[in-house]
Amino acid sequence: MKNASSIGGVREISQHGPKADIEVQNVSKRFGSDADGLLALSNINLCVPTGAFATIIGQSGCGKTTLLRMIAGLEPPTYGVVKVGGQVVQGTSWERGMVFQEPRLFPWFTVARNVRLGMPDRGHNQEAVTGLLRLVGLEDFGTAFPRELSGGMAQRVALARALAGSPRVLLLDEPLGALDAVTRMRMQQELLKIWQDRQLTIVAVTHDLDEAILLSTQIVVLSERPGRIKKVIPVDLPYPRNRLTGEFNVFRQELMGMLL
Amino acid sequence: MGKGKARGIWRFLRGSLLPLALVAMWWLSANRGFGTGILPGPDDLATTINRLVSSGELTGHVRISLWRIAYGFGIAAGTAVPLGIMVASLPGFGQLLLPALEFLRQIPPVAWIPVFILTLGIGEATKLAVIVYAAFFPIFMNTILGVDQIDSHYWEVAQLLQFSRWESLRELILPAATPSLITGLRLGMSNSWRALVAAEMLAAFSGLGYMIMSARSLVRMDEVFVGIAVIGLLGSLFDWGWRAIEKRLLYWRGT
Numbered sequence A: 001m002k003n004a005s006s007i008g009g010v011r012e013i014s015q016h017g018p019k020a021d022i023e024v025q026n027v028s029k030r031f032g033s034d035a036d037g038l039l040a041l042s043n044i045n046l047c048v049p050t051g052a053f054a055t056i057i058g059q060s061g062c063g064k065t066t067l068l069r070m071i072a073g074l075e076p077p078t079y080g081v082v083k084v085g086g087q088v089v090q091g092t093s094w095e096r097g098m099v100f101q102e103p104r105l106f107p108w109f110t111v112a113r114n115v116r117l118g119m120p121d122r123g124h125n126q127e128a129v130t131g132l133l134r135l136v137g138l139e140d141f142g143t144a145f146p147r148e149l150s151g152g153m154a155q156r157v158a159l160a161r162a163l164a165g166s167p168r169v170l171l172l173d174e175p176l177g178a179l180d181a182v183t184r185m186r187m188q189q190e191l192l193k194i195w196q197d198r199q200l201t202i203v204a205v206t207h208d209l210d211e212a213i214l215l216s217t218q219i220v221v222l223s224e225r226p227g228r229i230k231k232v233i234p235v236d237l238p239y240p241r242n243r244l245t246g247e248f249n250v251f252r253q254e255l256m257g258m259l260l
Numbered sequence B: 001m002g003k004g005k006a007r008g009i010w011r012f013l014r015g016s017l018l019p020l021a022l023v024a025m026w027w028l029s030a031n032r033g034f035g036t037g038i039l040p041g042p043d044d045l046a047t048t049i050n051r052l053v054s055s056g057e058l059t060g061h062v063r064i065s066l067w068r069i070a071y072g073f074g075i076a077a078g079t080a081v082p083l084g085i086m087v088a089s090l091p092g093f094g095q096l097l098l099p100a101l102e103f104l105r106q107i108p109p110v111a112w113i114p115v116f117i118l119t120l121g122i123g124e125a126t127k128l129a130v131i132v133y134a135a136f137f138p139i140f141m142n143t144i145l146g147v148d149q150i151d152s153h154y155w156e157v158a159q160l161l162q163f164s165r166w167e168s169l170r171e172l173i174l175p176a177a178t179p180s181l182i183t184g185l186r187l188g189m190s191n192s193w194r195a196l197v198a199a200e201m202l203a204a205f206s207g208l209g210y211m212i213m214s215a216r217s218l219v220r221m222d223e224v225f226v227g228i229a230v231i232g233l234l235g236s237l238f239d240w241g242w243r244a245i246e247k248r249l250l251y252w253r254g255t
């Protein structure tokens, strides 16, 4: 917790429940063999405290997805360790939920069945399934098949499925990327509410600078490939945030300066 | 709705054109003195069918052939699907089995009939062995293909959702591989149907293949033709059935 990235204007973090600090320590990731492999991430050190909302930004191909996958336990680091709640991550766990860049719903099952499969008991509690669908605004689509959904709706089902496992840590890979501007703004508010209500620790990838400032307690800026941490910017504005204020603009300008 | 129905009727009519033309040519050649004069015409077949059905001969042979197919195909599907899934999901298992199976796959089932007769005798076991052999490989190969083609994206979801082995099978492998599985089952059935008739011609005293062979030796060409027609019709019926099953099971894909 006494890591440089967690100092500063982190919002007041609720410390109930088990710890879910995410610590990424000296992590590098190489795809392929050592000699002619591709170095995707180089020496990443990052700490996301329990209850924080971190966003990762950086150019396409800089390793954002790879970093999330390593936290999820879908991919082992080549060097270094990832810890969540003090435990070294080895494989996936109910403690960590993930929404991918694509919805990845099972096309052969209905929306409700997809969400049910996200629950450890596979959804014996029908109420809970309905509640999750209502949460993402799709209570009327339980019996629909994924092919009948728009891209944004499918992504919302994927979010409901990830929340169904009651994770402490939620990993989001550009979850709002496919949405139109209005739906996107609404989903940003929903996401903040879910984060606060469920006291989640969130790591999200986004390409949208405003979204990063609007949502997160800290912004992690990655350099071009191989991805290194360029800077971790704490965002100490109170919620709800307003894009039109001068303070917001200060962050915007700092980020623009870093990325251009 | 009405439009789709009309299109269906047109398709049916267009599909019937060639068979009708062939029957007409057949009728002409049989009745206008072309050919050797041994060939029966389509009109002769109607009387033959009538006779064979009312004597119970045809239905008896059909029933026996269908029974053999049901048994043999059931055994083949019951072994080829689980084995295919195991080979596709356990690499070591595949390396153990595949070279031998690849060799066996190249041999037409009928070529084994002498061996089967020597080892299994001329009873039902030989016919069943031929059917199983013929149906096994298309089902087996398509099962492997279907499981191999499952997008790794879904496997990662299964990992995140902590699927057990059994859940992976039920929620992911089987539904994802269903299109390929049905293709395999369909091919397996038509393969075994053809092989069965060959086996019945060589080593049987009942069934459609036997009916054709015994009619041939009595120079009852009309009965030979009835046998051929029934084989073709039943084969088409199986295929149609599989298509119907496919449509039902894969409704989630839409049209």
Ligand SMILES: Nc1ncnc2c1ncn2[C@@H]1O[C@H](COP(=O)(O)OP(=O)(O)OP(=O)(O)O)[C@@H](O)[C@H]1O
Pocket (backbone or CB within 6 Å): A031, A032, A038, A040, A059, A060, A061, A062, A063, A064, A065, A066, A067, A225
């Ligand atoms: N399984 C893999 N095998 C080989 N190389 C990979 C693999 N996964 C990712 N890479 C490479 O690692 C680098 C980082 O990929 P990653 O998907 O993490 O980028 P990203 O930052 O998420 O990009 P984007 O914003 O376009 O989604 C890329 O150059 C990519 O080609």
Ligand SMILES: [Mg+2]
Pocket (backbone or CB within 6 Å): A064, A065, A066, A101, A173
């Ligand atoms: Mg990515």
